[in-house]
Amino acid sequence: MTDTTRSTQSAFAALTRLISLPGGARLGGGPIIAALILLVIVVASLAAPLYVPYDPLEMKALSRLQGPSEAHPLGTDPFGRDIFSRVMTGGQVSLLIGVGAAVVSVALGLIIGLVAGFFRMADAIIMRIMDSLMAIPAILLAIALVALNGPSLGSVIIAITIPEVPRVVRLVRSVVLSAREEPYVEAAIALGSPMPKILFQHLMPNTFAPLIVQGTYICASAILIEALLSFLGAGVSTEIPTWGNIMAEGRLYFQIKPGLIFWPGLLLSLCILSINLLGDAARDVLDPRMKKREG
Amino acid sequence: MQFKSKDFSEAERVLKIRKLKVGLTGRPDAAPVLNEIDLDIRAGETHCLVGESGSGKSVTSLAVMGLLPKDALEVQGGLIDLEGFDITAATHAQMRELRAQRIAMIFQEPMTALNPVLRVGEQIEEVLAMHTDLSGSEAKARVLDIMDQVHLPDVERIYRAFPHQLSGGQRQRIMIAMALVLDPDLLIADEPTTALDVTTQLQILKLIAEMQERHGTAVLFITHDMGVVAEIADTVSVMQKGRIVERAPIRQLLTDPKEAYTRKLLTAVPSLGPRMRRDGDGAKPVLEVAGLDMTYGGTGIFRKSKAVHAVQDAHFSIAPGRTLGIVGESGSGKSTVARCIMRLIDPTGGEITVSGKEISTLGRRALQPHRKSLQIVFQDPYRSLNPRWTVARSLCEGPINFGVSKAEAMKTAAELMELVELPRDALDRYPHQFSGGQRQRIAIARAVAMKPDLLVADEAVSALDVSVQAQVLDLLADVQKRFGVALLFITHDLRVAAQICDEVLVMQKGKVVEAGPADEVLLHPGHDYTRSLIEAAPGREWDFANFRALTGAPLTQGATP
Numbered sequence: 001m002t003d004t005t006r007s008t009q010s011a012f013a014a015l016t017r018l019i020s021l022p023g024g025a026r027l028g029g030g031p032i033i034a035a036l037i038l039l040v041i042v043v044a045s046l047a048a049p050l051y052v053p054y055d056p057l058e059m060k061a062l063s064r065l066q067g068p069s070e071a072h073p074l075g076t077d078p079f080g081r082d083i084f085s086r087v088m089t090g091g092q093v094s095l096l097i098g099v100g101a102a103v104v105s106v107a108l109g110l111i112i113g114l115v116a117g118f119f120r121m122a123d124a125i126i127m128r129i130m131d132s133l134m135a136i137p138a139i140l141l142a143i144a145l146v147a148l149n150g151p152s153l154g155s156v157i158i159a160i161t162i163p164e165v166p167r168v169v170r171l172v173r174s175v176v177l178s179a180r181e182e183p184y185v186e187a188a189i190a191l192g193s194p195m196p197k198i199l200f201q202h203l204m205p206n207t208f209a210p211l212i213v214q215g216t217y218i219c220a221s222a223i224l225i226e227a228l229l230s231f232l233g234a235g236v237s238t239e240i241p242t243w244g245n246i247m248a249e250g251r252l253y254f255q256i257k258p259g260l261i262f263w264p265g266l267l268l269s270l271c272i273l274s275i276n277l278l279g280d281a282a283r284d285v286l287d288p289r290m291k292k293r294e295g
Numbered sequence: 296m297q298f299k300s301k302d303f304s305e306a307e308r309v310l311k312i313r314k315l316k317v318g319l320t321g322r323p324d325a326a327p328v329l330n331e332i333d334l335d336i337r338a339g340e341t342h343c344l345v346g347e348s349g350s351g352k353s354v355t356s357l358a359v360m361g362l363l364p365k366d367a368l369e370v371q372g373g374l375i376d377l378e379g380f381d382i383t384a385a386t387h388a389q390m391r392e393l394r395a396q397r398i399a400m401i402f403q404e405p406m407t408a409l410n411p412v413l414r415v416g417e418q419i420e421e422v423l424a425m426h427t428d429l430s431g432s433e434a435k436a437r438v439l440d441i442m443d444q445v446h447l448p449d450v451e452r453i454y455r456a457f458p459h460q461l462s463g464g465q466r467q468r469i470m471i472a473m474a475l476v477l478d479p480d481l482l483i484a485d486e487p488t489t490a491l492d493v494t495t496q497l498q499i500l501k502l503i504a505e506m507q508e509r510h511g512t513a514v515l516f517i518t519h520d521m522g523v524v525a526e527i528a529d530t531v532s533v534m535q536k537g538r539i540v541e542r543a544p545i546r547q548l549l550t551d552p553k554e555a556y557t558r559k560l561l562t563a564v565p566s567l568g569p570r571m572r573r574d575g576d577g578a579k580p581v582l583e584v585a586g587l588d589m590t591y592g593g594t595g596i597f598r599k600s601k602a603v604h605a606v607q608d609a610h611f612s613i614a615p616g617r618t619l620g621i622v623g624e625s626g627s628g629k630s631t632v633a634r635c636i637m638r639l640i641d642p643t644g645g646e647i648t649v650s651g652k653e654i655s656t657l658g659r660r661a662l663q664p665h666r667k668s669l670q671i672v673f674q675d676p677y678r679s680l681n682p683r684w685t686v687a688r689s690l691c692e693g694p695i696n697f698g699v700s701k702a703e704a705m706k707t708a709a710e711l712m713e714l715v716e717l718p719r720d721a722l723d724r725y726p727h728q729f730s731g732g733q734r735q736r737i738a739i740a741r742a743v744a745m746k747p748d749l750l751v752a753d754e755a756v757s758a759l760d761v762s763v764q765a766q767v768l769d770l771l772a773d774v775q776k777r778f779g780v781a782l783l784f785i786t787h788d789l790r791v792a793a794q795i796c797d798e799v800l801v802m803q804k805g806k807v808v809e810a811g812p813a814d815e816v817l818l819h820p821g822h823d824y825t826r827s828l829i830e831a832a833p834g835r836e837w838d839f840a841n842f843r844a845l846t847g848a849p850l851t852q853g854a855t856p
């Protein structure tokens with residue numbers, strides 16, 4: 001019907017791709033720097049036990065609230081623990097929560113969203129449940145879970161995941177709803193393809209690109225929510241250092257020793273900024289292709 | 296057939312293009328998109344630019360409008376002269392003044408060219424507000440006047456309407472009104488009727504001619520449809536791969552084309568004369584449809600929605616090796632019939648009998664074995680293949696569903712590639728590496744791989760250029776001859792229907808208004824609607840492939856009962 005517009009459009013799209021591809025100049029410096037920063041933070045956090053000078057939990061009454069020195073590069077906290085060791089180790093749990101929440105909510109959201117998008121009968125019921133889940137504030141839920149189960153990594157991840165899942169479900173459902181109208185899906189039905197084959201081989205791959213983008217945003221927001229929960233005292237127990245609870249503990253001594261909040265805060269901000277920049281870059285790279293397919 | 300034959304050599308030259316070269320931005324060495332084209336249009340003249348998709352027609356119009364997408368295309372040489380003003384050297388501000396005042400453009404898809412959240416009258420008035428000093432009431436009077444000129448009914452009401460409240464034809468009239476309200480010297484029409492039904496197309500073409508007469512506008516008309524060209528052109532330029540290969544007055548071009556490419560384009564235009572009658576061998580029909588009904592809506596938990604009768608009481612049958620065409624305009628329900636037969640949707644009533652088995656009410660599981668005997672080819676070759684799958688995987692999908700081994704399916708796939716005249720190594724490639732016509736061949740191969748009894752082609756050639764269209768039609772005929780498959784061919788294009796159908800069914804608003812052997816329906820239409828469809832077909836009196844008028848003018852016989 002609109003074949004000429006489409007062919008002109010795709011001609012232009014092809015042209016712009018021809019121009020932008022050599023050298024990959026389209027990607028720009030931002031995402032590359034972001035990727036490098038994130039890589040450094042991740043490697044430094046994971047390898048922290050290998051190089052940090054002290055046990056992050058070891059208290060020393062004699063060396064409380066010291067300034068930066070050769071022994072303690074970033075100084076010590078009110079319990080005499082080495083801030084550098086704590087911040088670098090704390091990254092492990094913060095990143096784990098971010099990645100864990102992203103993986104769990106994307107996986108759950110993908111399965112539920114596929115079902116909701118494909119089976120009309122299930123759709124109305126599932127979506128109403130998702131709507132009600134979306135109404136639960138993450139922070140109140142976390143406080144309730146911590147009150148019930150005590151502070152633990154699991155409670156925090158669950159508390160962050162539950163309100164995120166409906167968002168992923170909605171995304172996946174909308175992609176499935178539009179993809180199932182595609183002629184190639186109808187052709188597959190006409191070819192007698194069984195339902196699981198249509199669902200997993202034809203429809204599911206359409207959701208991967210938007211899910212990668214959504215996943216990065218969930219990861220960043222989970223790290224932030226963890227910090228917030230710790231700050232409110234509803235996060236991971238203080239025996240496990242995270243960027244969030246290091247800052248939470250530091251707030252009383254903030255005026256004497258800004259480093260207590262500054263260093264974990266800096267890493268947290270850099271980390272979230274990098275993840276978001278990468279998410280934006282992923283969206284820019286993945287979206288035009290989706291647009292082209294829509295015609 | 297009456298061609299336009301006015302001589303314009305005395306008229307003032309409105310647009311002069313000389314050695315215009317457009318290429319990829321920043322890459323003057325790459326192959327140019329437009330290669331040194333020359334063009335002249337004089338006041339009152341309609342100049343048609345024809346060519347297949349990708350030939351550079353639209354790029355030419357964008358270059359004249361100064362609307363080339365900057366990061367992709369740029370003018371790399373030559374001259375575009377609008378009454379002494381060089382467009383290639385114009386600044387943004389100058390171009391803005393020029394557009395609407397002296398050049399205007401109408402597009403293929405009026406729905407996307409209009410702003411959906413503004414009333415159409417306000418949108419026309421905006422043009423006046425930007426380019427004139429008229430007071431509010433004067434501007435409104437002028438808008439109502441131009442809306443009246445484009446024959447919109449009840450202009451006061453339509454002035455206040457939003458685009459979605461108007462029909463496609465009315466929207467295109469609004470676009471024309473908007474383009475002509477400032478009385479420009481040059482109107483560029485880029486496939487303005489391609490998205491419209493034939494009867495609406497005829498009205499819009501008449502309107503453009505009338506407005507041109509009244510305002511003395513020069514028109515650059517871009518189209519791929521030779522029928523439209525024959526109706527409206529004074530002069531024609533044929534484009535191929537960024538070059539103008541031939542330019543001539545319309546009669547000369549259609550009767551005595553000089554270039555091989557022009558001949559190729561013209562011979563590919565299917566004739567409206569129906570094919571030779573093939574007598575059926577009286578075999579038992581593979582498909583029988585009785586009293587098919589498809590009604591949307593009409594139910595609802597909280598309130599009854601308005602029921603839409605997409606198909607009402609359709610009866611027909613197809614025998615092996617025969618072709619039944621369903622023709623009709625958009626919204627006539629022809630595609631709904633196809634989707635019901637394929638059981639992509641569930642009909643609300645009637646019987647569909649395939650090889651003696653009633654399938655209209657079968658559940659998903661019970662239907663599965665019958666899927667094999669029914670296959671479909673869709674309109675849009677860009678969406679009918681999974682973009683992430685190799686051709687081989689697409690071709691093997693069906694047979695594997697019915698228990699054929701992978702190796703066996705691959706062997707069949709390789710043979711099918713030969714049938715559809717694609718290289719064997721195409722099997723390992725992805726759909727985006729093929730052209731539209733090639734993809735449609737792959738889609739046909741995928742359907743044929745199932746060895747179906749009935750092949751449904753839902754507008755299967757409508758998105759293709761005429762020369763490719765002819766090849767795909769040949770392929771379908773070949774498939775039919777070889778496998779004796781019955782073909783249900785759904786199309787809005789009477790020319791295509793005339794080429795390949797044994798029987799024709801004409802649908803209007805969900806109802807079958809006429810059915811019968813193709814030659815009878817097309818030569819002696821019994822129903823007014825069929826007659827209006829045939830009369831609206833542009834260039835219907837001309838036999839393009841033989842460069843002469845259709846002998847005996849068979850189509851006018853039917854018009855006088």
